[in-house]
Amino acid sequence: xxxxxxxxxxxxxxxLETGSLFRSLTPDEVEMVNxxxxxxxxxxxxxxxxxxxxxxxxxxxxxxxxxxxxxxxDGKEQIIRFAKPGEIIAYRSVLSNEVACTSAKVIEDCQVxxxxxxxxxxxxxxxxSFALDLLKLACHELGEAxxxxxxxxxxxxxxxxxxxxxxxxxxxxxDEENYLKISLTREELANIVGTATxxxxxxxxxxxxxxxxxxxxxxxxxLNQKGLEKISNVMERN
Amino acid sequence: xxxxxxxxxxxxxxxLETGSLFRSLTPDEVEMVNxxxxxxxxxxxxxxxxxxxxxxxxxxxxxxxxxxxxxxxDGKEQIIRFAKPGEIIAYRSVLSNEVACTSAKVIEDCQVxxxxxxxxxxxxxxxxSFALDLLKLACHELGEAxxxxxxxxxxxxxxxxxxxxxxxxxxxxxDEENYLKISLTREELANIVGTATxxxxxxxxxxxxxxxxxxxxxxxxxLNQKGLEKISNVMERN
DNA sequence: CGGTACGTTGAGTCATATCAACCATAGTGG
DNA sequence: CCACTATGGTTGATATGACTCAACGTACCG
Numbered sequence: 001x002x003x004x005x006x007x008x009x010x011x012x013x014x015x016l017e018t019g020s021l022f023r024s025l026t027p028d029e030v031e032m033v034n035x036x037x038x039x040x041x042x043x044x045x046x047x048x049x050x051x052x053x054x055x056x057x058x059x060x061x062x063x064x065x066x067x068x069x070x071x072x073x074d075g076k077e078q079i080i081r082f083a084k085p086g087e088i089i090a091y092r093s094v095l096s097n098e099v100a101c102t103s104a105k106v107i108e109d110c111q112v113x114x115x116x117x118x119x120x121x122x123x124x125x126x127x128x129s130f131a132l133d134l135l136k137l138a139c140h141e142l143g144e145a146x147x148x149x150x151x152x153x154x155x156x157x158x159x160x161x162x163x164x165x166x167x168x169x170x171x172x173x174x175d176e177e178n179y180l181k182i183s184l185t186r187e188e189l190a191n192i193v194g195t196a197t198x199x200x201x202x203x204x205x206x207x208x209x210x211x212x213x214x215x216x217x218x219x220x221x222x223l224n225q226k227g228l229e230k231i232s233n234v235m236e237r238n
Numbered sequence: 239x240x241x242x243x244x245x246x247x248x249x250x251x252x253x254l255e256t257g258s259l260f261r262s263l264t265p266d267e268v269e270m271v272n273x274x275x276x277x278x279x280x281x282x283x284x285x286x287x288x289x290x291x292x293x294x295x296x297x298x299x300x301x302x303x304x305x306x307x308x309x310x311x312d313g314k315e316q317i318i319r320f321a322k323p324g325e326i327i328a329y330r331s332v333l334s335n336e337v338a339c340t341s342a343k344v345i346e347d348c349q350v351x352x353x354x355x356x357x358x359x360x361x362x363x364x365x366x367s368f369a370l371d372l373l374k375l376a377c378h379e380l381g382e383a384x385x386x387x388x389x390x391x392x393x394x395x396x397x398x399x400x401x402x403x404x405x406x407x408x409x410x411x412x413d414e415e416n417y418l419k420i421s422l423t424r425e426e427l428a429n430i431v432g433t434a435t436x437x438x439x440x441x442x443x444x445x446x447x448x449x450x451x452x453x454x455x456x457x458x459x460x461l462n463q464k465g466l467e468k469i470s471n472v473m474e475r476n
Numbered sequence: 477c478g479g480t481a482c483g484t485t486g487a488g489t490c491a492t493a494t495c496a497a498c499c500a501t502a503g504t505g506g
Numbered sequence: 507c508c509a510c511t512a513t514g515g516t517t518g519a520t521a522t523g524a525c526t527c528a529a530c531g532t533a534c535c536g
Binding site: 073186187197198201202205217218 | 513514516517524
C-alpha cells in the first residue's frame with residue numbers, strides 16, 4: 001500500500017492502463033479532460049445515478065465495478081451490463097439527450113471521473129476519430145444487446161445461466177484458483193439472467209452436482225468451462 | 239400514378255419527406271451521396287443481407303418495410319426491429335467493423351439506396367453534426383434495446399404481446415378504420431414477442447374476446463388502446 | 477386439383493415462478 | 507454481551523404459463 005493512494009488519476013495514464021476511449025485523444029484534449037473532470041469515490045451499494053435523472057455528464061471508471069440496470073414494472077432489477085475500469089457509463093443519456101433510462105450502482109468500491117456533457121460533445125465535434133471510436137463503442141454495445149435479446153427470448157434459464165457465467169469469466173476473468181473475480185449475490189445473478197433468485201440457486205447446485213462449478217458462498221469456481229459452453233449453446237463469435 | 243414511377247429518388251427530397259438522417263448534411267454532401275449510392279428494389283421475402291455477411295455499406299429505406307432479425311440457436315428468428323422509410327440499416331456492422339450480426343428481409347416491397355461504407359466513414363469524419371446525429375441514433379436504439387431486454391426478461395407473453403401491438407401502432411400507425419398499417423404473419427408477431435406462434439394466436443383471440451382487437455386474417459383492428467396499455471403495463475415514456 | 481404456407485384448436489407436459497419455511501451471518505442498539 | 511433485525515442463501519411443495527405436438531381448416535397459386 002502506498003501512503004498516498006489518494007491522488008486523482010491522470011487520464012493519460014489511466015487511458016494507457018485500461019485502454020479506455022480516451023486513447024484516441026490528442027495530448028491537449030486529454031489535458032482538457034483532466035482539467036474539467038471531477039474525481040469521485042464510491043462504496044459498494046452507492047448509487048451513481050437513477051433512472052429518470054437528467055444527467056449532466058458521463059462517468060469513466062478508474063477502478064471498481066458498477067452495475068447498470070433497469071427497474072421493471074414490479075420493481076425488479078434487470079441488469080443490463082457491468083462497467084469496469086476504462087469503461088464509460090451514462091454516455092447514452094448524454095448523447096441521445098434523454099433522461100437516464102438506467103440506474104447505476106456500485107458492486108465493488110470504485111473510483112470514477114465525472115466528465116461534463118459539454119466536454120463530450122465538444123470532443124465529438126472537434127475530434128472525428130474520437131467520434132468514430134465512440135460510434136464503434138455504441139454499435140458494439142448495440143450488437144451485444146441484440147444478442148442478449150435473442151438469448152432471453154429463446155433460451156432456457158439453464159442455458160442462459162451457463163452463458164452468463166461464461167460471460168463473466170470473459171469480462172472479469174478468474175483468479176489463480178479459477179474463482180470468478182467478480183462476486184455477485186444470487187439475486188444479482190438472477191437479475192442478469194432474467195429469472196427468479198431461487199431458480200439460480202437450484203441451477204447452480206445442479207451445475208455443482210455435475211462438477212461444472214464449485215460454490216463457496218458468493219465465490220464461484222469454474223471447474224469445467226467446456227461443459228458450460230455445451231449447456232449454454234453459445235454460437236461462435238464473429 | 240405517374241407514368242415514370244421508376245426514377246431513382248433524390249436524397250435531398252427523400253430526406254425532407256422522410257426526415258432521414260441525411261437532413262444534417264450539406265448540399266454538397268447530399269450531392270455526393272446521391273452520386274455514389276446504388277438504388278435497389280426488393281420484393282416481399284427478399285433478403286438484403288444475412289447474419290455473418292461482411293457488409294460493404296449500409297441501406298437507407300426509401301419505401302417499404304424491412305425486418306431486421308437474428309437467428310437463434312435452433313433456427314428460430316428473433317425480430318430485433320423494423321426499418322421504414324427514412325431509416326437506415328446495417329450501419330451498425332459498418333461502424334463496429336464486425337460482420338453482420340443480423341439479417342434483413344423485406345416485409346413490404348421496398349426501394350432502398352445502398353451507400354458504400356467509405357461514404358459513411360468520410361461523412362462522419364468531415365461533418366461532426368452528422369456524426370453526432372448518428373451517435374444519437376445509435377444511442378436511442380440502444381435505449382430501446384435495453385427496455386426490450388427488461389420487458390422480455392420480466393413480463394409475461396400476454397403483457398409483451400399487448401405492448402408490441404401498441405408499439406406497432408406507434409411506429410406504423412392505423413388507417414381510417416383503425417387497422418394496423420403493418421401486416422405481419424402470426425409467426426412474425428411471435429418472433430417479435432419472443433414466443434410460440436400458437437401462443438400469439440391464442441392470446442390474440444383472447445384479446446378479441448375481450449373486445450380489445452378485431453381480427454380479419456392478417457389485418458388487426460385496434461378497438462381499445464387504453465385496454466391494451468393496461469394489460470401491457472407500459473411505463474411512462476421519458 | 478394438389479401443393480404449400482399460414483392459421484387455429486385441443487391436449488398433455490414441463491420448466492420455471494411463486495410461496496413458505498428455515499438457516500446463517502453480520503451489524504445494531506440497549 | 508445478548509437479543510434483535512436485516513440480508514442473503516437454501517430447500518421443498520405447489521401452481522401455472524407457455525411450449526410442444528398433432529390434427530385439421532383455409533386460402534391462395536401454379
